[in-house]
Amino acid sequence: MTHSVHTSASTARHTLPDDGLTGRAGRARREPMAVRALRDDTYLVDTEHDSYVVDLDGRSCTCPDYRLRGARCKHLRRVAMEVNEGLVPPPGKRDGVCAVCGESVFVPVDRGSYLCPAHSPERGEFVRDRETRSLLLVTRVTSERADERETEDGTVVADYGSNAEYGGHEPVIEAVYVGRAVTENGRMNVAGLRRYSFPASRLARVPAALRPNLAVVGV
Incomplete structure (x- = not known):
């Protein structure tokens, strides 16, 4: 039985549709960023100027805005947006494919075979x-x-x-x-x-x- 494989969202920097938000939330959507889930349940956020690591569960980021001001920065917001919109896996999950049809699906981080x-x-x-x-x-x-x-x-x-x-x-x-x-x-x-x-x-x-x-x- 042959299965097609669907790739996950592109890792190239991209924007999200502008929904009229302002401040950090607006910048989180409008600025080009690439979000990639890492194996330790954190996320690498690649921007036009630098890369930062976001811990969504811990609500932290390695960027200056968070480290110096303790702010819920645009990187934290962007990761939460992409998780909520199904673009990247939530904590505890990883990119996978359905064993029957090959559709992209977020699956538990442990090894195993899963279905959409x-x-x-x-x-x-x-x-x-x-x-x-x-x-x-x-x-x-x-x-x-x-x-x-x-x-x-x-x-x-x-x-x-x-x-x-x-x-x-x-x-x-x-x-x-x-x-x-x-x-x-x-x-x-x-x-x-x-x-x-x-x-x-x-x-x-x-x-x-x-x-x-x-x-x-x-x-």
Whole structure:
């Protein structure tokens, strides 16, 4: 399976749309700057004159305006703006790509395989197995890769023949077969059912209009 890779926002200096703000907030938007997230949860802000390091959580900056005046400088404001507008990852996240479609996505700084919102089903959501057409219910979306996760019998998920067409780099999704659940009085109880592991793209999300109208317990 081939995946496209989308690059994150350009690291070249740029401005943000002018929204009429004045003072430091206005300069933060109108002046060309490049913001880059660093591995220690700080941000490098490159301006036309110099570069500074911003600690968003600590509300500090290495620029003279902050060091000498204690001001919430334009660099701090610019980083907050770019985080709020989804241009750079927030603290605790890094640039990544969805393991299924390759779309840019902010992911936890720890290693693992992740999905964008479009390809990450919710716990308790109905999905369909592309191979068997069976209906399943998601019990957990993990960050473990299919070529690393072992099942109960010691077989790696990606090594199953039925998973050959799906990416080994994809995160594993755990799910139960709906047909094996006990259904009574409009409630489906999946407690105690065996959890099976699948590469993410093997499970297709079921449109809301086609999902069973059942309350689910025991997920």
